[in-house]
Amino acid sequence: MGLLERLAPHLPYMRRYARALTGEQSAGDAYVRAALEALAAGERSLPSHLTPRVALYHVFHAIWDSTGARLETRGEVDPGVGDDASRRLMRIAPRSRQAFLLTALEGFNPQEAGQILGVSLTEIEALIAEAQSEIDSELxxxxxxxxxxxxxxxxxxxxxxxxxxxxxxxxxxxxxxxxxxxxxxxxxxxxxxxxxxxxxxxxxxxxxxxxxxxxxxxxxxxxxxxxxxxxxxxxxxxxxxxxxxxxxxxxxxxxxxxxxxxxxxx
Known part of the structure; x- marks a missing residue:
């Protein structure tokens, strides 16, 4: 079984994550394609010490970081785009948004989220707490x-x-x-x-x-x-x-x- 075939079951969920992260379908799908193309071309490889799903998301973020991607910051979100949850997401600080989505939407535990983002468990927990505080105050x-x-x-x-x-x-x-x-x-x-x-x-x-x-x-x-x-x-x-x-x-x-x-x- 080829690499992309093995990853296929995880792709719908990664597209969901990418769309939530960027705030729009086209941008999210573009980053997923970039990650898959890098894997197919051998420019990136899945870390062997991680589970396949965690490794796939880790590669996605490596591509994200290497292309100089910048998430929208609070206050720059078009109020006419997306549903209420999408607009609220865009108002959360970028790094906290990633940690929140990885755990709340994608179901990764904090340790896995840290492996994906390449940060410590302590930092992940702090990022989640920051996102949680913003959500609680708004809702x-x-x-x-x-x-x-x-x-x-x-x-x-x-x-x-x-x-x-x-x-x-x-x-x-x-x-x-x-x-x-x-x-x-x-x-x-x-x-x-x-x-x-x-x-x-x-x-x-x-x-x-x-x-x-x-x-x-x-x-x-x-x-x-x-x-x-x-x-x-x-x-x-x-x-x-x-x-x-x-x-x-x-x-x-x-x-x-x-x-x-x-x-x-x-």
Whole structure:
């Protein structure tokens, strides 16, 4: 099997990344072609110590750097180009944008992202944090927490407020959650699965999504109840006990990539 054939499964994802990185399809595709042509001509090779996908993205960035590519800087983005997420991406500092997209969009872990960009794990984590801070400040919203354990609910509430969001209410049951949404539409829902009185956070979320287009993050000790393969599964699922940074990252990603959410009126 030839080199390009072996890389073929990864190419759609690299095109997606390149388009998000540059803010337009033609520019992104051009850099992908340049990377593939360099590999085919033997001008570049895949680092043998990296997995094929990581190595491919590493070559892409080597081509990017060698051609003197310069990402658009904040304030220079055409407001008529792309969707909301694309325009927000263009306002993030270039290096932070790369780190954020590699981890949030492409699913690389921080160590892999560091290998792709040729920087240390510490620097990658700092770049991701910088992007996260910019996202959080721009996308401040109102959050509904569905959680029946008071201590856990308090921890989640503190994390949400730390990120600059407003907590609408904390609901302990399916009924409380539905009633809370009837009073105020949230911009984000953080939901447990097993609730007080035996009701289900899954059912509460179904009720909410029936009338509101809102991103949802499940935080649960019972992930197997969601990851069944029998229905569409949640994009954002955090297992208890959770790490605060994991919750913060999921909140930023859910708000960033979801197309519709009310802004914090304050």
């Amino acid at each position: 401040a919203t109102q959050v509904l927490i569905i959680e029946d354990e008071p201590v856990i609910a308090a921890d989640i509430e503190a994390l949400v407020r730390e990120l600059g969001h407003e907590v609408l209410e904390v609901a302990a049951t399916r009924r409380e959650a539905v009633e809370a949404v009837a009073r105020n539409a949230p911009g984000l829902v953080l939901a447990d699965i097993q609730l007080a009185d035996g009701s289900s956070g899954i059912d509460a979320v179904k009720d909410i999504l029936g009338s509101h287009d809102v991103p949802v993050i499940f935080i649960t000790a019972f992930p197997e109840r969601l990851l069944t393969g029998e229905r569409p599964e949640p994009t954002f699922l955090i297992t208890k006990p959770f790490q605060p940074e994991t919750v913060k990252a999921a909140i930023g990603q859910a708000l960033f990539f979801h197309p519709a959410r009310p802004r914090n009126p304050s």
